[in-house]
Amino acid sequence: MIAAKDKIMTNTSLPGPARDEVQAHRGASAIAPENTIAAFRAAADQGAKWVELDVALSADGELIVIHDDSVDRTSTGSGSLGDLTAEQIGQLDGGSWFDSRFAGERIPTLAEVIKALGEFGLNINVEIKQHKHHQSLDQLVNAVHAAISKRPAHMQIMISSFDPECLKAMHKLAPELELAMLWGRVPDNWEALLADIPATSIHAHYKGLCIGLLEQTSAKGIKVRAWTSNDPIELVSFWGAGLTGVITDNPKIFLG
Ligand code: G3P
Numbered sequence: 046m047i048a049a050k051d052k053i054m055t056n057t058s059l060p061g062p063a064r065d066e067v068q069a070h071r072g073a074s075a076i077a078p079e080n081t082i083a084a085f086r087a088a089a090d091q092g093a094k095w096v097e098l099d100v101a102l103s104a105d106g107e108l109i110v111i112h113d114d115s116v117d118r119t120s121t122g123s124g125s126l127g128d129l130t131a132e133q134i135g136q137l138d139g140g141s142w143f144d145s146r147f148a149g150e151r152i153p154t155l156a157e158v159i160k161a162l163g164e165f166g167l168n169i170n171v172e173i174k175q176h177k178h179h180q181s182l183d184q185l186v187n188a189v190h191a192a193i194s195k196r197p198a199h200m201q202i203m204i205s206s207f208d209p210e211c212l213k214a215m216h217k218l219a220p221e222l223e224l225a226m227l228w229g230r231v232p233d234n235w236e237a238l239l240a241d242i243p244a245t246s247i248h249a250h251y252k253g254l255c256i257g258l259l260e261q262t263s264a265k266g267i268k269v270r271a272w273t274s275n276d277p278i279e280l281v282s283f284w285g286a287g288l289t290g291v292i293t294d295n296p297k298i299f300l301g
Pocket residue numbers: 070097099112172205227248272273292
């Protein structure tokens with residue numbers, strides 16, 4: 046549980062998490078196009094220490110920072126990741142769909158993001174997406190491991206995924222990393238499922254949390270972060286019960 050001295054007040058004067066437990070969801074995606082360098086820069090400008098981002102493989106096996114399995118929603122282009130090379134994806138406009146001010150913003154690779162975020166002083170929660178076009182779990186996790194191995198020494202990394210197999214494979218490659226299991230609603234047998242990976246953190250939809258669960262997880266030393274909350278009132282009763290952190294589109298509302 047977070048000690049009272051480490052807690053901050055949100056900018057609504059409600060209780061909130063420690064500053065380094067506010068993660069910008071896909072960057073500060075409320076004010077800039079998700080999963081772009083602009084969104085990560087905005088998160089840093091708001092005072093966030095961590096960003097959450099999504100990664101998946103292109104047709105030629107490069108790790109792309111993107112949420113969906115196609116570029117349709119978040120660019121001016123179209124097509125599935127499994128049919129597009131990293132070079133083709135890199136030529137798309139990934140910003141003007143959000144606002145014309147972001148025209149020309151690119152859909153980045155994980156390598157590009159790690160370089161930029163090292164300069165911004167941000168840490169990264171890498172959410173590994175498992176899509177149908179991925180041919181091999183090994184290819185996916187090896188690519189993640191290779192990319193994060195080139196991070197600057199000061200950058201912290203954690204890995205999250207809805208797929209426990211991704212987390213198990215990452216644990217074999219890098220047992221020192223914090224691993225977070227993603228769930229909408231946390232299943233009753235969470236403790237056994239975490240031990241099987243093994244993972245020490247749960248990232249759960251905030252509507253799937255309750256005080257009883259948080260008291261159990263905090264008693265076991267398991268960290269729990271809530272996604273995706275954009276209103277401090279939604280979480281106000283959870284901090285005292287042991288909620289660790291929040292993943293939000295708008296970090297400034299939790300940063301006091
Ligand atoms: O990591 C929390 C959150 O990002 C999981 O859902 O769909 O936004 O990647 P999604």
